[in-house]
Amino acid sequence: MTADDPEVSVLIVDDNRTVRRGIRLRLENARGIRVAGEASNGQDAVVLARAERVDVVLMDLHMPGMDGIEATRRITADRGDRCRVVLLTSEVSDAFLVDALEAGASGYLVKGHDSDQLLPVIRGAAAGTATISPLVAPRLLRELREARPAPADPAQLELLTAAERRVVGLLSSGVTSNDDIARHLCVSVNTVRTQTAAALRKLHLDDRTQLALWGARNGLDRRNP
Incomplete structure (x- = not known):
């Protein structure tokens, strides 16, 4: 600040x-x-x-x-x-x-x-x-997975790089810490921050919570990062 x-x-x-x-x-x-x-x-x-x-x-x-x-x-x-x-x-x-x-x-x-x-x-x-x-975030994401609507625009997935999809996939599966995501993917925390910011910008989303929900709705939480 x-x-x-x-x-x-x-x-x-x-x-x-x-x-x-x-x-x-x-x-x-x-x-x-x-x-x-x-x-x-x-x-x-x-x-x-x-x-x-x-x-x-x-x-x-x-x-x-x-x-x-x-x-x-x-x-x-x-x-x-x-x-x-x-x-x-x-x-x-x-x-x-x-x-x-x-x-x-x-x-x-x-x-x-x-x-x-x-x-x-x-x-x-x-x-x-x-x-x-x-x-409590993983509980909400599990509920979304159990009653997942069809993706509104599957073409949006193509806006993200493979690396960005992997980050969003972990975030939407309940791994919410940048440090934990970095350890899972064997990359730096700065890389996770950069890829998260890029995904937010490309999808016109405001925050990580919206990004996690978007990933769950579009099935990224079920993909092997």
Whole structure:
């Protein structure tokens, strides 16, 4: 992050005061991030997200009254792309992940497991990038494989080089780390980053999550890299 990057305002939503305090302390020490407020339930989150015009909401899932899914749905319907919602929960469930994405969430992180990714995910969400925890991403991809629609445009596969298809194939099979993909293919991490960026550009996709889903729909997860 550079000094020219805009400040990201964040709303912390969790019914556990201790959790909110811990997140606030971490964010307040991060450059370029401003904590705009806190909420302990979904209804207050909707009101504050609108009033404070925040960029990113860190949303718990299970809260009294309005839960995180319904609050996410209302915030994204109200503010659209002007506010991104990232679910931060201890729930590891296919159903909740799908519900969150359908409600308009731009990310799904698992408490404890993804704590080191919190700051880059917040910045990425503000920039329009979606992130799904590696702990739950393979579950979503397996669900897609079980009910895979026919590829919308098979000719798109020809846009990618063989090396790019191998990278996308691993990504869509649930190998989400650049380091792990590099080890599987015996290439450098920089090569993986370059090939991922090239695939995103050629397919006009916004982020790695969309690329993984595209790969699963087009059968790249079943090909031997």
